[in-house]
Amino acid sequence: MSGTKRETGFTFTIDGVEVKATAGMTIMEAADEAGVYIPRLCDHEGLRHQGSCRVCTVKAGGRSVAACTQPAAPGQSVENETPHLTKMRRDLVEMLFHEGNHLCPICEASGNCELQAMAYRLDMTEATRFPYLEPCRSLDASHPDIALDTNRCISCGRCIRASQDVDGKGVFGYVGRGIHRRVAVNGENLADTDAEATDHAISREVCPVGCIIRKRVGFAVPIGEREFDHGLIGHEIEEKRK
Amino acid sequence: MAEPRLIEISPVTRVEGHGKVTIHLDADNNVDEARLHIVEFRGFERFIRGRLMWEVPVIVQRLCGICPVSHHLAAAKAMDMIAGVDTLTPTAEKMRRLMHYGQVMQSHVLHFFHLAAPDLLFGFGAPAEKRNIFEVIKENPELGKRAILMRKYGQEIIEATAGKKIHGTGAIPGGINRNLPIERRDHFLSNIDEMIDWSRDAVKLARDYTLEHEDLVAEFGSFPSNYMSLVRESDGALDLYHGNLRALSSTGDMIFDQVPYTQYHEKIVEDVRSWSYMKFPFITELGPDAGWYRVGPLARMNTASFIDTPLAAEAHKELKAVTGGSPNNSTLANHWARMIEVLHCVEKIRELLNDPDLQGTDLVETGDRREEGIGVIEAPRGNLIHHYKVDEHDQVTYCNLIVSTTHNNEGMNRAVKDVAVKHLSGKEQITEGMLNHVEVAIRAYDPCLSCATHALGQMPLQVELFDAHGGMIDSRTQCV
Numbered sequence A: 001m002s003g004t005k006r007e008t009g010f011t012f013t014i015d016g017v018e019v020k021a022t023a024g025m026t027i028m029e030a031a032d033e034a035g036v037y038i039p040r041l042c043d044h045e046g047l048r049h050q051g052s053c054r055v056c057t058v059k060a061g062g063r064s065v066a067a068c069t070q071p072a073a074p075g076q077s078v079e080n081e082t083p084h085l086t087k088m089r090r091d092l093v094e095m096l097f098h099e100g101n102h103l104c105p106i107c108e109a110s111g112n113c114e115l116q117a118m119a120y121r122l123d124m125t126e127a128t129r130f131p132y133l134e135p136c137r138s139l140d141a142s143h144p145d146i147a148l149d150t151n152r153c154i155s156c157g158r159c160i161r162a163s164q165d166v167d168g169k170g171v172f173g174y175v176g177r178g179i180h181r182r183v184a185v186n187g188e189n190l191a192d193t194d195a196e197a198t199d200h201a202i203s204r205e206v207c208p209v210g211c212i213i214r215k216r217v218g219f220a221v222p223i224g225e226r227e228f229d230h231g232l233i234g235h236e237i238e239e240k241r242k
Numbered sequence B: 001m002a003e004p005r006l007i008e009i010s011p012v013t014r015v016e017g018h019g020k021v022t023i024h025l026d027a028d029n030n031v032d033e034a035r036l037h038i039v040e041f042r043g044f045e046r047f048i049r050g051r052l053m054w055e056v057p058v059i060v061q062r063l064c065g066i067c068p069v070s071h072h073l074a075a076a077k078a079m080d081m082i083a084g085v086d087t088l089t090p091t092a093e094k095m096r097r098l099m100h101y102g103q104v105m106q107s108h109v110l111h112f113f114h115l116a117a118p119d120l121l122f123g124f125g126a127p128a129e130k131r132n133i134f135e136v137i138k139e140n141p142e143l144g145k146r147a148i149l150m151r152k153y154g155q156e157i158i159e160a161t162a163g164k165k166i167h168g169t170g171a172i173p174g175g176i177n178r179n180l181p182i183e184r185r186d187h188f189l190s191n192i193d194e195m196i197d198w199s200r201d202a203v204k205l206a207r208d209y210t211l212e213h214e215d216l217v218a219e220f221g222s223f224p225s226n227y228m229s230l231v232r233e234s235d236g237a238l239d240l241y242h243g244n245l246r247a248l249s250s251t252g253d254m255i256f257d258q259v260p261y262t263q264y265h266e267k268i269v270e271d272v273r274s275w276s277y278m279k280f281p282f283i284t285e286l287g288p289d290a291g292w293y294r295v296g297p298l299a300r301m302n303t304a305s306f307i308d309t310p311l312a313a314e315a316h317k318e319l320k321a322v323t324g325g326s327p328n329n330s331t332l333a334n335h336w337a338r339m340i341e342v343l344h345c346v347e348k349i350r351e352l353l354n355d356p357d358l359q360g361t362d363l364v365e366t367g368d369r370r371e372e373g374i375g376v377i378e379a380p381r382g383n384l385i386h387h388y389k390v391d392e393h394d395q396v397t398y399c400n401l402i403v404s405t406t407h408n409n410e411g412m413n414r415a416v417k418d419v420a421v422k423h424l425s426g427k428e429q430i431t432e433g434m435l436n437h438v439e440v441a442i443r444a445y446d447p448c449l450s451c452a453t454h455a456l457g458q459m460p461l462q463v464e465l466f467d468a469h470g471g472m473i474d475s476r477t478q479c480v
């Protein structure tokens, strides 16, 4: 047994595009390298996979699987951006809007927000099919440098993993069960935790929405220069293939 | 003997927002009482409480779909103060000014050509189907074209400075988030001369109208009042973006001058009346009966010592000459004043476009935090005051807004009464043309009712006519 990488490499297809993979890679990791974008929200580069949001659902071997956790298999043909899957993802994203309080025009994450960008990518033109839940959520501004507007939290858990695995802290955690499961801080409020503005969990890239806010920098980036002003979410991955 | 009657004119058409005019007739069909009711909705001040200070200039724009930029800038000025920044970088101040001049220009053009021109061209008593912008364009296609292109120019300036034509993000506490790229500057410079020419023509149109209808202008909703606006700090010149407060009496006596606007609450009091939710501000030292005042384009022509751009300066002198240098008290002269301001804004835009500071990269200043901030600006419709308190967590704890339409509340009520008495009293039949006269008087103030009501979105205005027993004789409601 030689054990070289070349021998464990294999190919499979996503929407007919041939993709290379090595053993142990998830479908999403292989797709990213090949320049095929699979929509996602709870998964984030550098963080452990969680597989909870289901926005990355693809069809592999006739089954619906989470591309961020499902290992790639040789010769498989995976469906990604089919009308059926796109509709399912759009429904999921729509429900996330309905579960929180999202007022994009006054939100400093607008233009940098992955949820909003996903809605654009999935062509979510109306947000009225589901009743707005209008939950009563809080804005925690207790910390001198960080604010949390939980109206916008989508419970993706990225901050929890970043704080535990990267920062070696436990600033955030889940509370409650089932549909009541929410992300909360481990303390009275944020000022009561050991959170610091320099934590990875607080960095702009970790929270996909406008929930974790670094204070006093909101709206400093002009319209036109925000992350998703340059293209649809996923365009950077897709450009690898062009 | 005829029954006493109450007239309620309910929706004043072509004004922005919602309000209601009620006119009460007595048994002899004379106007007993005429009032403008605007339902002020204070929900906004509650909504903003608890929000983060840097969100405020963006959030307050939702107050009004018609003048979002004015709210954006007034709030940003208040937040500058809270951020401890007293002087912006030249690039930030000039970008904000550019945004503001673009906004005043497009707002005045909209009002004059789209809302007022039908009355001025076809007469106040003209049939309703004639009094709209489409008829104006039919009658005068060149005027119609200019109206559209001038408005577009102003909107593009807003877009270049705020990122979007409405509800942008340009101004942030302590500065601005962008400069003006040279390509955009060149684009604007390429047709600035045309804008200047057209603005001069618009001034002439408004002036000729005013002078040709001297008698009408002199009596229509015309009455003395005090006037208040910001004027430039150094010399009392017209300054729409920044300055100190000045108030003049109807005869031109100075009531106060060069008062820092952070002292507004010492100089004016917001009075409450049982029949209206909207407040009636008055100048403290003169009391509620004598202290009411008007704001807006004509008020600014009255208060400003001079205008610092040459073409508008000349036009201003000509307007002042009509009243021998004393304040002009004619409601209808507002249209002329408005066009002079358009010319001033376009001249200012040209001046700014030629200033290399607009391409500067020093955009934001910082300073020592304060708890309270007040921002005042001369919005298209007049003085606009934003006042906030922010706690140590950066959250808003207090908000008070005085919008132009509120400043003008008493003036508009007087104009309504004046016109109603002159045009409706003693008439057996009330025609639509007569009721339109009342609306014309209100429109001259360009009241932004959605602003005044602090409601989110636009609402119509109603005019209702009642007899003395409270029976409704006539009612009109129309959306803009």
Ligand code: SF4
Pocket: A101, A102, A103, A104, A105, A107, A108, A109, A110, A111, A113, A114, A115, A116, A152, A209, A210, A211
């Ligand atoms: S977090 Fe995203 S989706 Fe929610 S309001 Fe902000 S921009 Fe919109």
Ligand code: SF4
Pocket: A152, A153, A154, A155, A156, A157, A158, A159, A160, A172, A183, A206, A207, A208, A209, A211, A212
């Ligand atoms: S705070 Fe942000 S990162 Fe954390 S769970 Fe909520 S949305 Fe995800």
Ligand code: FES
Pocket: A039, A040, A041, A042, A043, A050, A051, A052, A053, A054, A055, A056, A057, A066, A067, A068, A069
């Ligand atoms: S990205 Fe795969 S489940 Fe969320």
Ligand code: NI
Pocket: B063, B064, B065, B066, B067, B068, B448, B449, B450, B451, B452
């Ligand atoms: Ni308004």
